[in-house]
Amino acid sequence: MDIFCDILVAGGGIAGIAAAVKAAREGADTVLIEKNSFPGGIAIHAMHRYICGLYNSDSDAPVNTLNGGIAEEICLMLKGLAPKTKAIRMGKVYVFPFATEDLLKVLRNLSDNQIGLTIFYESKLDSVITEQGSIKTASAKKLNEQLVIYPRSVIDCSGDGAVIRLSGAAYELSPANERQLAGFCFKIKGIVNPSGIFPVSVPYYIFRAVTEKKLPANLKFSKYYPGNIDDEGFCIINLPFENNFENIQEAGKHAVIVHQILADSLVSFKDSFIDKFSDAIVEREGLRMTGQYILTKKDVLSARKFHDGVVKNAWPIELWNQDKGPTYQYIKAGDFYEIPLRCLKSVNIKNLYGAGRCISVSSEALGSTRVMGTCISIGEQAGLAAVNSLSGNTL
Ligand SMILES: Cc1cc2nc3c(=O)[nH]c(=O)nc-3n(C[C@H](O)[C@H](O)[C@H](O)COP(=O)(O)OP(=O)(O)OC[C@H]3O[C@@H](n4cnc5c(N)ncnc54)[C@H](O)[C@@H]3O)c2cc1C
Incomplete structure (x- = not known):
């Protein structure tokens, strides 16, 4: 089947759902390809209990999320299903508790009936054709059917950078023995x-x-x-x-x-x-796209703001070292850093964006950017940027 669309979103984890919903709400004809039969990716596979990265690191109980938008919307929908839920303190930061089945319902409610969004579950993207530095087509298998997608812009939300690898986009990957522990x-x-x-x-x-x-x-x-x-x-x-x-x-x-x-x-x-x-072993650290800027540990810990900052985050750098176990490096209480839009845009493939845990950050900065709350907002901003790029409004 040949499919022509404005935006192709690869992967329907927490970032992919946010990216696809935002792009469709902005009026783009959007297609989402997900290899599982359900949305949510790692968060569902690994039975997560808390959304991290939603709030700043104040000592007072938070009232609002740092980024608003779809992250706030998801929390309100979760609260609708479990009205007693409130943010709870974990160490020096706050997290939002949820039950796996509620998150599944919320992600389906957000995306299933979204006008302008077509979702193909049980479809694995397995090849990409790039010409003159732009992605022309991407193919996926859905059971015995071959889907050939002709997108104007692509957002890789596959977690492990499926499109980034297949398109020849630049990326970094730490050696296996230095990568964070999987779970x-x-x-x-x-x-x-x-x-x-x-x-x-x-x-x-x-x-x-x-x-x-x-x-x-x-x-x-x-x-x-x-x-x-x-x-x-x-x-x-x-x-x-x-x-x-x-x-x-x-x-x-x-x-x-x-x-x-x-x-x-x-x-x-x-x-x-x-x-x-859980039905999968899940990775904390995988491939990281090389974007127009690479966010560093120093940017995170100095609470750096950028002229093109699109996502705020105050989650500490949480590293799961193979020998030492977990360590946490915190941002100054009450403050946050920003993720610039340039981290979401491939340095060498013109119509490719990354979102979620495969954006352009150093291995250490990833210890802070990879949490769910942040990935939702990154997805939303990638969706918006990809739509803006269609009308020539690029970086
Ligand atoms: C052990 C562990 C514990 C964690 N605990 C927490 C926690 O408590 N709270 C928190 O906020 N964060 C936690 N995190 C981090 C967080 O869960 C993830 O980083 C975040 O959910 C990533 O979202 P994502 O959408 O970027 O990627 P993913 O969730 O990986 O989603 C990617 C999606 O793409 C799909 N996909 C991949 N390849 C293809 C392909 N070729 N074709 C089609 N589809 C494809 C996958 O099936 C998947 O659905 C934890 C992570 C780990 C590993």
């Missing part, structure tokens, strides 16, 4: 608390204390989060990049080891069981 999540049920107080929390230092001596290095950095229902909780274990990402059974075995240690060491987990494994 794998599982859901635990049957948790009790003899004192009757819920939710049962397992602070990171306790988690480390019980797992420290018994586990290989990467599993020591696992984290536990209580669930929405009293007897449930979620655990994210970490895997070094050398682990075969396709080998989900191997990840499952690691998860069973971590759960067994919890059950043996903490009375609340004695009779608990693993209810669900």
Whole structure:
């Protein structure tokens, strides 16, 4: 099937949905291609519990999100489904809690009936033809059908930079042994608390204390989060990049080891069981497009503002080092930095934008820009910029 459109969005994760909805709302004929049968990408695969990157780093409970727009809209829609939800403090920053099934509903409500937006699920983009520095066509397979898309502008929201790679766009990728730990999540049920107080929390230092001596290095950095229902909780274990990402059974075995240690060491987990494994191992760090500007660690930590700043962010640089585990470098309280539009625009492919976790940032800056709240706003701004470029309004 031949498809002609203004904007092609590759990937329907949190950034891709925001990019496609924004482009369609701006009047562009927009096509979104997603290989899964559902929207949300990593956030759904890995059963995330909190939207990070929505607020500045003030000590007071936040009233509004830093960027407004679709990020604010998603929070309001989530609140509509779970009215008691409010931002909660985590360390020095605030996050917005949600349930996986609610986020799925919200993303579908936002995108399914959007005028001007056509979504192809279960379709994998697998080739791109570039001529004279512009993308001419992109092809995807949907079951046995071949889709050939003729877009005027493309936004790569595939997380791992599928279009960036295929189009010959410039990019950077850290060596495997320097990349941040990947993650794998599982859901635990049957948790009790003899004192009757819920939710049962397992602070990171306790988690480390019980797992420290018994586990290989990467599993020591696992984290536990209580669930929405009293007897449930979620655990994210970490895997070094050398682990075969396709080998989900191997990840499952690691998860069973971590759960067994919890059950043996903490009375609340004695009779608990693993209810669900996530259906993918998810990457914290992948390919980063080289854009017209590369955001640095210094830009983030000095709360730098830019003449073309389009997204505000105050999430710390959160790095999951293969040897040291998680470290957090914070931005000054109450302040934020900006992501310039140039980070969203390929340096060498004229009609290519990047959004979400594959934008033009250094490996360290990615530790701050990759969180969901920020990815939503980056997607929205990429959608707007791609539409503006159609009328010759380019950088
Ligand atoms: C272990 C871990 C824990 C995290 N915890 C949190 C947290 O608690 N809170 C938070 O805010 N952030 C968290 N993050 C970060 C955050 O989840 C992601 O960085 C963010 O969701 C990325 O969104 P995205 O849309 O850029 O990419 P993705 O979610 O990766 O979406 C990309 C989409 O593109 C699709 N795709 C890929 N290739 C193709 C192709 N060739 N054709 C068609 N479709 C394709 C994929 O199927 C996917 O749906 C965590 C990340 C990890 C790895």
